[in-house]
Structures are given as structure tokens and as C-alpha cells.
Amino acid sequence: MTPEHPIRVETHGRVGLITLNRPQQLNALNDALMDALGAALKSFDADPGIGAIVITGSDKAFAAGADIAAMADWSYMDVHLDNFITRNWETIREIRKPVLAAVAGYAMGGGCELALACDVIVAAESARFALPEVQLAMLPGAGGTQRLPRAIGKAKAMDMCLSARILDAAEADRYGLVSRVVPDAELLEHTLALAERIAAFSLPALMAIKESVNRAWESPLSEGILFERRALHARFASSDAHEGMHAFLVKRKPEFQHR
Numbered sequence: 001m002t003p004e005h006p007i008r009v010e011t012h013g014r015v016g017l018i019t020l021n022r023p024q025q026l027n028a029l030n031d032a033l034m035d036a037l038g039a040a041l042k043s044f045d046a047d048p049g050i051g052a053i054v055i056t057g058s059d060k061a062f063a064a065g066a067d068i069a070a071m072a073d074w075s076y077m078d079v080h081l082d083n084f085i086t087r088n089w090e091t092i093r094e095i096r097k098p099v100l101a102a103v104a105g106y107a108m109g110g111g112c113e114l115a116l117a118c119d120v121i122v123a124a125e126s127a128r129f130a131l132p133e134v135q136l137a138m139l140p141g142a143g144g145t146q147r148l149p150r151a152i153g154k155a156k157a158m159d160m161c162l163s164a165r166i167l168d169a170a171e172a173d174r175y176g177l178v179s180r181v182v183p184d185a186e187l188l189e190h191t192l193a194l195a196e197r198i199a200a201f202s203l204p205a206l207m208a209i210k211e212s213v214n215r216a217w218e219s220p221l222s223e224g225i226l227f228e229r230r231a232l233h234a235r236f237a238s239s240d241a242h243e244g245m246h247a248f249l250v251k252r253k254p255e256f257q258h259r
């Protein structure tokens with residue numbers, strides 16, 4: 001019996017949809033899945049017909065974390081020489097187009113970290129977020145100890161990382177971990193519609209905005225402001241920016257060429 005492909009990939013207009021597909025393991029993130037996810041993200045990023053990407057899981061689990069069965073007997077040298085996490089989990093950082101996570105059910109450990117690495121998180125009411133690695137005497141090692149405090153502040157992040165506290169969707173919304181919460185039945189439709197709305201905007205503008213907001217995370221304010229100002233000035237090299245402003249002035253819909 002051939003193993004199931006760990007992801008499913010499809011397109012909806014200008015949106016690329018990636019569905020994590022290891023339902024028996026609650027989408028536990030093993031190497032095969034992360035390699036396939038990275039390849040699909042890169043392929044959509046290089047496709048001029050795609051303007052935004054959605055990653056989703058199943059109704060029960062976005063992803064229940066790194067694959068504990070795969071990791072249980074690894075040695076330090078195994079993970080060090082293989083460059084575990086850095087090798088294939090960080091591909092998402094190279095993606096220049098907006099990436100949205102549509103999260104229902106468990107987003108635990110690496111699953112929560114994967115969602116945190118996305119640009120927008122749409123949560124279903126059933127979504128549950130946790131970094132429970134401490135229960136395994138491990139630590140959140142795919143960006144969790146770095147992105148979570150930036151997203152929700154040190155006090156809440158310490159509580160989650162040290163006690164394995166699980167946040168429901170309403171708490172995650174209140175703490176600023178997610179972008180919005182929707183009923184489960186509407187999760188995919190809502191996220192695809194949002195991604196389609198985003199993807200219709202000028203792609204170079206979207207990429208510049210994503211790059212600038214990410215700078216806010218990674219640099220002091222003065223550096224971030226300088227980066228933003230340079231990005232703003234560069235907008236004047238974009239034919240779409242002139243089209244957008246002129247269309248507004250004559251009250252018509254802009255026609256973006258993504259240039």
C-alpha cells in the first residue's frame with residue numbers, strides 16, 4: 001500500500017490552497033510533510049498566477065505538533081547534522097506572498113508554531129492553541145519561544161510555554177494570537193474569500209507590506225521606520241501604484257497588472 005501524500009494542493013483563482021493530510025496522526029509534522037509543504041509553498045511563490053496562499057488542516061487538527069513517533073529516538077548528532085527544523089521548517093520564512101493559516105481543532109506544538117509563522121491566522125471556534133512541549137521535557141523549538149512572546153507578550157507566552165496551557169479560540173483572539181475567529185462551518189470558505197480579496201490587490205504592494213510588517217518584528221523602531229519609508233518610496237516605481245491612485249481619483253475600479 002503506498003503511503004498517502006502528506007499534503008493536498010489545489011488552486012482557487014489566484015489563491016493556492018495547501019491542506020495538511022495525515023489525518024490518522026492529527027497532521028503530526030514529519031520530515032516528508034515539511035519537505036512537501038516547503039516545496040508547495042515555493043512553487044506557489046514562484047507562480048505569477050498566485051497572489052496568496054492558504055494552509056489548512058482537518059476539522060479535528062490543524063496539526064498536533066512535530067511527529068513525536070519520528071523524534072523519540074533521535075540523538076543530538078542526528079538532529080544537529082540534519083539541521084532539524086532549520087532545514088525544512090523555515091522555508092516559510094522565504095515566502096514573499098501572503099500566507100494565511102485556516103485553523104480548526106488542535107494547533108499544538110509545531111502546529112501552533114507553523115500557524116505563528118503564517119501572516120494571518122483565521123481560527124475556527126473549535127481551534128485550540130498550545131505549546132505543550134514541556135510535557136515531553138522538550139521545548140518549542142520551531143520559533144515558538146520567539147514568535148509567541150512577540151505575538152502575545154511575555155507574560156502570556158511564559159504561561160503557555162511553562163504550563164502547557166491550552167488557549168481556546170476566544171482567548172487566542174483576545175490575546176492577539178489570531179487575526180479573526182469564525183464558525184467552524186465557515187472556516188475554509190471565509191479564509192479563501194479573504195485570501196482572494198488579498199490576492200486581487202497588487203502583488204508587489206502586498207510583498208512590500210508583508211516585508212515591512214515583518215521588519216517591525218525584527219528591528220528597532222528607527223530601523224523599521226526607515227525600512228518602511230524606503231518601501232514607500234519604491235511604490236512610486238510601481239505602475240500599479242499609479243493605476244491605483246488615478247483610478248481612485250476618477251472613481252473607477254483599478255486594473256492591477258501586478259507590476
Ligand code: DAK
Binds near residue numbers: 026
Ligand atoms: N506526533 C505523533 N503522533 C501524534 C501526535 C504527534 N505530535 N499527536 C497525536 N498523534 C497521534 C496519536 O499518537 C494517535 O495515534 P494512534 O494512537 O491512533 O496510533 C493519533 O494521533 C490520535 O491522537 P490521540 O488519540 O492522542 O487524540 P486525542 O483526541 O485523544 O488527543 C491531542 C489529541 C492533540 C490532545 C493529543 O494527541 C496530544 O496531546 N498530542 C501531542 C501534542 C503535543 O505534545 N504536541 C507537541 C509535539 S512536540 C525541536 C524543535 C521543535 C520541536 C521539538 C524539538 N528541536 C529543535 C529539537 C517541536 C516539538 C513538538 O511539536
